[in-house]
Amino acid sequence: MAYYPQLVSLIILIPAIGAFINIFWGARLGEKWVGTVATVASALAFVIAVLLFVYLEGSGYEAVVINPPIFDGWIQIPAGEVVIPWQQRVDTLSSTMMLIITGIGTLIHVYSISYMHGDARFHRYFAYLNMFLAFMLVLVTANNFLMMFVGWEGVGLCSFLLIGFWFDKAHGVGWRNTMAANKAMLLNRIGDFGVVMSVLIMFWTFGTTDYFRPAEIVNVHLAEEAAHAAEAAHSEEGAVAAEGEAANKPGDVVLAQEGEGEGAAAEEAHGEEHSTPGVVYVNNDHIETDQLGVFGQAERFLDEGRVIDIGPVQLPFSTWLTIMTLFLVLGVTGKSAQIPLFTWLPDAMAGPTPASALIHAATMVTAGVYIMVRSNVLFYYAPVTSFVVAMIGALTALVAGFIAMGQWDIKRVLAYSTVSQLGFMVAAVGIGAYAAAIFHLVTHAFFKALLFLGSGSVIHAMEHGHHHAHSHGHGHDDEHHGDDHHDAHEEEFDPQDMRNMGGLRRKMPLTFITYLFGTLALAGIFPFAGFWSKDEILADSWVAGFDNNNLAGYIVFIILLMAAAFTAFYMWRQIVLVFFGKPRTEAAEHAPESSRLITIPLVILGFFSLGIGFMNTPSYVLGLDNIFGAHLFTDRLEYSVSKAHASEFNLLIALGATALAVAAMFLANNIYRRSAIIEARRDPLEMLPTTAPFWSLANARMYWDAFYSRVFARPFTRIAYFLSDVVDWRFLHDYFHDVVIWKGFNAAAQGLSKPVDLGVIDGAVNGVGRVFGWLSSQLRQIQTGYVRTYALSLLVGVVLVILVILLPLLQRG
């Protein structure tokens, strides 16, 4: 067991090797092997993640820091005494992320084998997926901000590559895909500027970017508690003790280690804990400030009330912390698609659906939430930033949820839904509910991956159905080519448009049931996963607002409640449009159920969407905590997220939120069952005069993209055009260059050439060159080619050397 954590370097290496193999030999290996290599790499990573999880369970959740051998001093600048280690951190938070990334990643690999079948760049797709896994795992296992940033940029690259994966599709689709990829890249660069600034500030302030140094105790509170428990155990049971028996229980590691001094235990219980060197420390007081990681140092600085001198002004450390974290938040808004940088995520759906599921729903976009929770100490002590974060999250949740109600594209609805749910998580971080944010991250990863994969299954089926109908109509043979869905068809047909669907419930029952599971989970219906996590965020914001009198809490609670209603509404709208009613097109009529490789991952994810919420059941709810245990997840998370806390269940909120969601679903059901309007390719809300303006606002994505394009993109293009065409070409080149410089220079040159140019300028410029040239030729002349001169100069050298070396001796006399 003890060597399990060493495996963490392999968890990165294995997918990286998979990507390497597929990039270089993938084209020759053939689809079968490419798929196998990639999936096996991912599955092995998952096995390692499970082993690490088992290790943590067995070792009492204490974090382990691993130094992989080769990269030990990853960045070393001896002159500046900068050493940034390539250290990987195994703790409950990173273990959670690793399980999600590799687990869902493996399912998506399996799914992709069928989904991408026949694609010309099959191997490249899998290489990207594996590369993504590797970088994402770098991101979550890093023990310092710089290494995290390597992963952060790496996943950004993979995201870019996969969004633009079909850059060569016909009929302008390829161009759209490319633009979507570019958009993601550019908006993320804005965010990355924030991350870089934040990391630089951290490094400048603390002299390190490590989260925690290996010897540090993350959660002092827990460690002290454990120590007290151990003391109590010793003093009570000391006499009776069946020696060391109790020590084997997980969670009592501190006790076990203290138990080493068995005989002295009774005395130790009375004396001070850290008076003897062998004893286990319960806090970090013994570590010098500059030996602490970023978070530890930040806490010390706050205690000391340190003042940061940044040249012109002096800032109290708390202000400095606010600036630092605000920059980080900018990065989060880019990566996790929050206002104002969220517009790339809906467009990112241009990529292959399974990639969207993995990268743009389940894992990469949650990196922002992850890093905020990782830095929970910083955010905890920066109330201004936390308020900003809460507002950003809540607003994003609301705005994206609103826009999702007016979309026709099945994936776009899910994309906005993802943005909205990320808003939930970010808002949770903003009100200090770090555990709830990660909990929602976990449950969301499952049900949103499920929904995306389900939508992929639907799209796939629609394409097949369309092809089927198409070939029948024209009397061609029915032979199916798997790669059809990648080539644009002759006529305009959008397999992602929900208006073309309908009635798929009977055509693809398995997809329907799993999709329903995902929807119910997302809408937050008991007992699905989303119910527990969303309720925890709401309950936490209620506590923050009404009990702790935090303004952000009130706002977040109210806005998130609205957003939750929106969520239920647009998801049920989608269910009705896609699965209920009658098929509205030939394609929907002939849509077949997808293959096993696609449905099996759906069923597995469906199972988790139902059950994963029970891992963090609150106490005293329907006796469930007797079966599943009370907030197990939060308890574990506290070992790595020191400011996390378990929330209390609030029956009123749970019932209210559920009732609201159910009501929204009923409303959607009533509205969209009127299929006649939809057959006319219109939305019922569009037809009602009261709701029409809102609907078109949502349909136009609240003009958010249009606003950006008007305010930033178009002026930028205009300025660029003006600079290039008018200023540079017409003015500088045509006028200034030709007229002023050319003619003017000619005229001036006539007058000046003889005396000034030849005399002064040429002299000065060429002088330097000439000196060297002269030196060079002089020195060269020594090179006569005669051995005798060479020998002579050698002798001169000997004399010189002897003189110089004897000089000190001569001086001494």
Add this chain to the structure above:
Amino acid sequence: MLQLPSLETLNMGAALPAISIAAWACILLLIDLWIPKDRKILTVYLAAGNLVFAFIANLLVFNQSGDSFMGMYVADQFSGVMNLIIIGTALLSIVLSFDYLKRVGIERGEYYVLVLFVTAGAMFMAAANDLILIFVALELLSIPLYVLSAFRAPDIRSEEAGMKYFLLGAFASAFLVFGGAMVYGATGTTNLNEIAASAGMIIASNSSTSLFLLLGAALLLVGLGFKVAAVPFHEWTPDVYEGAPTPVTAFMSVAAKLGGFGSLLRILVVGMSAVTMTAGEPAVWQNVVAILAGLTMIVGNIVALSQANIKRMLAYSSIANAGYILMAVAAAGSPGLANEATRGALVYMLAYMFTNMGAFAVVIAVERANGGADLEHFVGLGKARPMLAIMMVVFMMSLTGIPLTGGFIGKALVFATTLNAGLVWLAIIGVLTSVVSAYYYVRVIVNMFLRDAEASTEEATPGYSTGVQWVAAVALGGTVLLGVLPTLITVLTDRVSLVASITP
């Protein structure tokens, strides 16, 4: 009575890499007699195989420091790293040579045997811990090199090169032996560790013995300075480099330097670091080495400016590079800096090895295609053979010391130790001459890319051989890898500590 040492005390295992090469060279000389003239590639394989064997053997003994031949040969991490670089050089130049020899019509098996002898000599020099062994190893290194320089025998310039090199080399060897004798006279021993033990006392005693010791040190410095082509003992270099067959030039510009610096570092750091006027000050020889380094950098770089022949340019550039390594040697004279400086020099030599071998590979390819290695022959190369030209760009940038190349890492480390040693003026000279050097390195790039050839070169472009291609590619890989991931080599060099081996 004469006591025969037992095999155990000889402990030859530690010296296995070097011994295996020397021994196999003798055997290969015989084997070669039976290899028909048109199948000399077999000799190449046999020689290369031996080098690979030695490489692996060296990796095996890398961590087992020990000494052979009763303290004469020290196998430690320093010689381990040096051996890696030397064997790498030999391998690259053998691959580089085969095609060239065939083309020029001097394909004889002795060539590879001689290369092996030089390799063994260089390895012995880097590991020798005794003045006598240093001298023997130096001759083992030098004599085959004289022959190799004249290997293109009917060619008058090659003969001249060999002759000049031999005469001046003998001259320099004499100084080395003389210096060794004086040191022996002063200390009564030729073992470097024992010299170190008594040197401090001798200097402190203020007797005439200290004069002998310092004179000896000066003359040893001259002998080795000649080998590494330090100014003012450098004048043979351009003539010999230009006259010798190009692969030989490539080989000797690296191998002879490696051997020379290996011994120089051992003598000065292990044997003479205690030679200080007052304890805690830099060693006495620091000044003179620093002056030599400064002169070497200045002269090497400035004369290189006016060279139109790339081989000559590279010859002067190799002189200049010796100056940069000498900087590190000078820095090693400051107390407490010996190890850091040694490591810097090692990394620099490795980077220089890759870069220089690569540059010569490109020169050979151009010579073959365009019939010469003048600057003019490089005109338009960027268009005619873009890959080759791009490789050359990387090598030139590495020689200049531009980041992301090995040359940069080497220079950075060397400059850092020089500054740490307080030799600020030397570091300034280093930086300024680097700037000067950029002129003639970039000139090659300019000629390749920015000037168009008047006559189309396309007709006269026979493809260059695979061997040369491989060498250029490997050198490119090494140069870039070292520049991007210096940890790969610093992991090894960080274990090197010459000073620790001073255990009397």
